[in-house]
Amino acid sequence: MATTPTKLCMNYHCKEVKSEPWRRGWRLRNGDFANLCDRCGSAFEEGRFCDAFHSYDSGWRQCVPCGKRLHCGCIASVHTMVVLDYGGVSCITCARKTINILPTPNPVWPPSLFLSLPTSDRVNVKNWSQTPSSGSIGTWRQAPILLESSSQSELHHGMPSEVDISGGIERRIAGEQLSAFLEKKKTEDMTETKMNGSLKLGTSEMLESGTKRGEKPRSCIYASKKSSSKDDLSAHFGPAVPSLPNETNGQSKGSGAHLKLPTPSTPLTKQFNCNPINDVETSGETQVRNGRPRAEGRRTHLLPRYWPRITDEELQQISGDPNSVITPLFEKTLSASDAGRIGRLVLPKKCAEAYFPPISQPEGLPLKVQDFKGKEWVFQFRFWPNNNSRMYVLEGVTPCIQTMQLQAGDTVTFSRLEPEGKLVMGFRKASSVPLFDQGNQTLQTANGVSAPGDVNPADAASMRPNVDKSGYIAKEIAESKSPFPGKRKNSTLGSRSKRLRIENEDLVELKLTWEEAQGLLRPPPNHVPSVMVIDGVEFEEYEEPPILGKPTIFATDDEGKQIQWAQCEDCFKWRSLPVDFLLPSRFTCSDKSSNAERLSCSTAPEITAEQLEELLPVSNQVSFRKMKATRLDPETVEALEGLDTLANLAILGEGETLSSSAQATTKHPRHRPGCSCIVCIQPPSGKGPKHKQTCTCNVCLTVKRRFRTLMLRRERKQSEKEAEIVRKKHHQQLPERLEQEDDPLISNDGDNSSSDHRKPLIEGFEEEMNTRKCSTSPFKGQIDLNIQPEREEELSPGSDSSSMLVKLLQDATERNLKQQKLSNFIGNIDTTSDQAEPSGRGTGEDKLGSDIKPVGNHQDSSVDISAALLLNASSTTTATDR
């Protein structure tokens, strides 16, 4: 970029083919300088470039004070003139003389900023005019634009609210700055920023270097146009300046504040290397673009939690067009209210005022926003008077949020895509961050990208002229399942109400824990269960509460024998173990006693994680990776260990105490007060009466009900599953997204769709489980009220239940068997939840069988079952169902 791709002189009228050395011309957007041949370069240096080459071009005006001809809107001359407040232009010389008075430096077009787009395009860009106030806005917007674009400082300095007047701003900008700016140009110093920068509207530097310290003029940067006309500027910058002094100000006390706000975002353009953000603050965090504003000023104004976090990569993904620039504006973690059905998304005041179009009426205006898929949404951007302030909200977001499958705790991001100026809305699933990964605040999760979308012409107004709009999006992180990023980047929730926090973080976390824990439940060590039979189903009863074992991976060895792979806690090597080996909560090589040879951590690994991963079905690799990560990450390890505690707490919670001194009852580990599941309502092992098929006791009724539910579900699942498959085929292009969706852990049950999302998968697992069980189940063919619901599938045709249902079940089973085969084994890990679900899910009522154990192992030996689920998968189910 820096240099012209070709070896041609960059003077459009010259194009002399030349080789090095080139003479330096105007600054390009990318920070480099135009390469000019000697002749053109000389003309440029002498300030007669336009006279020499553009004499016949349009755009010539006269300096108001001295009458000198000025080629306005030309990148080659942009730095030599100033746009006056009251109209007209002035050469720099005159501007300097008049200094604070009239002259406004050209807003920036620092050459660097200059966009190749035709002026016209940009200029028209947004008519914010939609708003009633638009008219006036236009005017002063320009100013703001300039300010912002050029420099934040300016804004801060003074222009604030009253900015209305273009004049004000411009004045400041005046000559001095210009000159300063020019000087800088020469030196190319980006460093200097300060005020000058701000004033230097015109200076390209600002833009480029823009970021100098905190204040990088983000928005401005990109807006370059050939024409210097205000319009143009406004188009670009305008938005940026959210400031809205006038418009907004009505309420807010400091409209000025608004102005300031705008600044924060720096345009992160792809094009420009200068990522304000990066430049400034992040020396280290190069990749994450936190919206953190470079500008300190901004920071102070925009709470960290709203700083957009987005990586360069993400940005790039968002904008497919290499020429487009995405400027992250801000992000917000959805509150319960935001994600609720009301469809109102509360916008941080400062963000709204800084990046959205100014609105003077509560009704606000329609705002077009594109989502990462490029779909355009129109929200009503408005505000409510609140105290002496305003509360900004986006109305009508429900469809969008549902489409993105967002829920409380997830984060939506707003970015602006330049030069289109479109607002882009992205998102980041809270779940994407590994549960235990709290420490990492990186954006792994982020994704959403937004495609460019135009601001709607009509609504364009809504978007601010200059403001950046970028919606950025979050990609979903594939693996992340965990619901909450521990700390979430900014603890967006942090400030939120406890309620929210609990719901989203803790709750989710707890939920996850449960899901994961479910699959890891193990009988207490060294405890021999007493087996009770309830209606034909064996239940293992332990005196001690279960413990959480370590996740393992089930596979088949070379000989076709079922085995499970477990990772040593100490050396992280993977060891093969008999499929029926129950891992303790902390497994180490030395525990591999199952094999004759006793191992130690020093023993060479039998397989590497990578190899192991390869052995897994694709569908399980994600889980595996997660597991792997979990183990390797010290934090996670700790967390894992804490899982035990957590799980136990959860188990113990709710009043029931499954203390070590466990009560001898049939209550399952997850029993909760009031639990009426088939297990809990049963008398202690073996003491209950045997049920007949005609029995109408609670247990039997429950089982029957569950069976019915199961059958219905199966039908539904089947159809959904098929639909899902079809859908996937169509959407393979969005792997990430899909992946996320697939992530079972992510599911939150919120009201949203996310839950729906998982359903298919879960169900699939369920089916699998059912299938297996069925195949092995001894009870085929009949509805045996004594069996666990999960096993109901086993029923074979001819059972008491409708033969049709049975048939359906069988069909589904067969199908599933074929499809899932071995993959089923992998159940422990993440899939754990899935597994669990299956069983549990079968019945709508969780509890039933849920809790108890996996009878399966006793009955059939379907390895998977026994191995993976010592406990009851069902319990998991329970959790999910609920």
Added chain:
DNA sequence: CGTCTGCATGGTA
């Protein structure tokens, strides 16, 4: 009676 709308309240930073 459910939903929508706009404002009020109160917790948190």
Added chain:
DNA sequence: ATACCATGCAGAC
């Protein structure tokens, strides 16, 4: 002490 904002809630529909 103040501003922000998540949620509540009453009135309207």
